[in-house]
Structure formats: structure tokens, C-alpha cells
């Protein structure tokens with residue numbers, strides 16, 4: 307892979323026809339900051355109502371927020387960060403012991419590819435962590451030696467954090483907590499570990515092409531403070547400045563459907579830095595209702611999306627037939 311040597315030519319398969327990361331970023335003074343939600347205030351009866359309203363408004367208008375005072379065990383976070391960096395620093399032959407197979411999803415390699423067949427300037431490790439019985443340890447790296455344990459502990463923390471967030475989302479939406487939790491309980495949890503190496507011509511490449519996440523909820527942890535994530539709002543890309551220790555949380559397309567369009571799953575992309583690499587740990591929580599992607603009955607008196615089976619949804623979401631700026635769930639709109 308050409309990533310390691312900054313003096314090498316950028317291979318053509320990474321070069322974007324019309325600009326890469328360097329374009330369409332809003333200028334100084336025009337970019338907006340993501341809403342910041344404080345879990346400590348959500349848990350405090352005195353501040354809960356206002357903070358639930360803030361959480362709800364973030365999910366409705368941005369589809370993204372930063373979460374502070376989240377209560378996730380700091381030692382578990384640190385171990386996950388350290389092991390992720392150690393994994394990406396391994397020689398390619400070690401990383402390739404868990405290489406993604408043709409047509410597969412789990413494993414190490416390049417996972418995202420634009421419709422023009424160009425590669426994103428990133429390497430990724432995807433592993434499914436829940437349900438427990440479906441874990442495929444073939445794709446769980448054995449180096450560094452504590453990595454599997456770190457993933458296991460972090461997986462549990464992320465599920466606990468998801469349930470805490472869903473309870474407050476249910477309160478904002480005016481639905482029974484159990485109805486929303488049931489849509490997520492026992493469903494897939496997928497880890498996406500991403501490394502975006504520096505690139506001496508960042509304007510020619512992109513770390514990850516614009517997309518909206520196809521699962522229910524996404525919890526993103528920045529391992530270092532290099533900027534890169536950009537979120538689309540009102541036709542502009544807004545760079546995210548991660549707060550120290552915060553999680554960046556976003557609504558996936560399935561949560562948009564469950565809420566019958568109240569919460570929004572929005573496009574985002576990753577720009578690459580000329581000098582510094584960037585590493586992120588992303589956890590996707592999947593959801594559905596009895597095998598279907600459809601609005602929660604309590605919110606879907608007038609359903610805005612037609613119900614679709616999970617496997618058909620997954621095929622539609624991952625097929626490369628949609629144009630730029632289109633989402634599969636828009637084809638489900640009535």
C-alpha cells in the first residue's frame with residue numbers, strides 16, 4: 307500500500323476526478339459547530355427536560371451531536387485506542403492475516419469505494435461483535451495480544467451507552483422506552499476501525515466518500531485530534547472539531563425510518579490531512595422490528611416509508627446504483 311511513504315506518487319486508483327478532501331469546506335466564520343449533549347445533565351432530574359429537548363433537536367436538525375460526560379469507562383476507552391493504533395502500525399502481512407474476503411464485509415482492507423471505482427484514502431478493520439453467537443473470530447486480530455479483550459469490553463460499553471441514549475430519545479419522541487429499545491436489542495453491532503494516513507496532496511483524495519450510515523445508531527470515537535469528519539447541513543460541509551473525550555453520535559438511516567422521519571440520517575465524509583494521520587473507532591448499532599425496517603407503530607400512524615425486509619434493505623443500501631446525494635431510504639418514501 308502506498309500509504310507509508312509520503313514521497314511516493316499517489317496511485318491513480320485514489321485520485322478523484324473533481325476535487326477530493328480539499329473542496330467545498332465552508333470558510334471561516336461560516337461553519338457551524340455540532341450540538342453538544344451532556345449525559346450528566348440527562349441523568350440529573352433538574353436538567354433532564356432541557357437536555358432531552360437539546361438531544362431531540364440535535365437528532366432532528368443535524369442528525370449528529372457530540373456527547374460529553376458519557377460515563378464510559380476511561381480505561382476501556384484507552385485500551386481500545388491503544389490497541390487500535392498498535393494494530394494499524396503492524397506490518398501489512400500481519401494485518402492481512404484478517405484480510406477481508408471478496409464480497410465480504412468483515413476483516414482488514416479497503417471497505418469503501420466510490421461509484422467511480424476509486425478507493426478511499428483509508429484502511430479499515432470491520433468486525434461484528436454482537437450477537438455474541440455470530441462472532442467470527444477469524445476476523446478478530448490476535449495482534450496486539452490484548453486486542454480481542456479490548457474489543458469485547460468496548461463492545462459491552464457501547465451497548466450500554468446505546469441503551470442509555472435510546473431511553474432519552476424515547477422520552478423526546480414520546481414513545482415507550484421499551485418499544486425503541488426492543489428494535490435494537492439482540493441486533494447486530496459492527497465495529498469499523500479506520501485509519502486515514504496523511505497525504506501530501508489531500509485535495510486529490512478523500513478519506514471516506516459522502517455517505518449516510520445504514521445502521522440504527524453510530525458511536526464514533528476519535529483516537530487522536532486530527533480534523534477530518536465533515537457533516538452536511540443546509541447544502542454545506544461543516545468540519546467537526548471533536549471535544550476532548552467526547553463521542554460523536556449520529557442517527558443512521560434505520561433510526562430515521564423507525565422515527566418516521568423525525569430524526570435525520572445525514573451525509574458525512576472524511577477529509578485527509580497533509581501532515582497528520584487520523585484514527586477512529588466507530589461502532590454501528592443495527593435495528594429492526596420483527597425483521598422489518600419500518601416506522602415504530604407509535605410514530606407511524608401515517609407511515610412516511612414503506613416497510614421492507616431486512617435483507618432487501620441491506621442489499622438496497624449497499625448497492626451502488628444510487629446517484630450522489632441519494633439515500634436508499636428515500637426510495638422507500640411514500
Ligand SMILES: COc1ccc(-c2cc(=O)c3c(O)c(OC)c(OC)c(O)c3o2)cc1
Pocket residue numbers: 411417418426428429430432498500501513514517518519520521623624
Ligand atoms: C473509512 O472507512 C470506512 C468508513 C465507513 C464505512 C462504512 C460506513 C457505512 O455507513 C456502512 C454501512 O452503512 C453499511 O451498511 C449497513 C455497511 O455494510 C455493508 C458498511 O460496511 C458500512 O461501512 C466503511 C469504511
Ligand SMILES: O=C(O)CCC(=O)C(=O)O
Pocket residue numbers: 498500514519526534535574575576586588
Ligand atoms: O472516521 C470518521 O470520522 C467517519 C467514519 C464514518 O463515517 C463511518 O464509519 O461510517
Ligand SMILES: [Fe+2]
Pocket residue numbers: 517518519574
Ligand atoms: Fe459514516
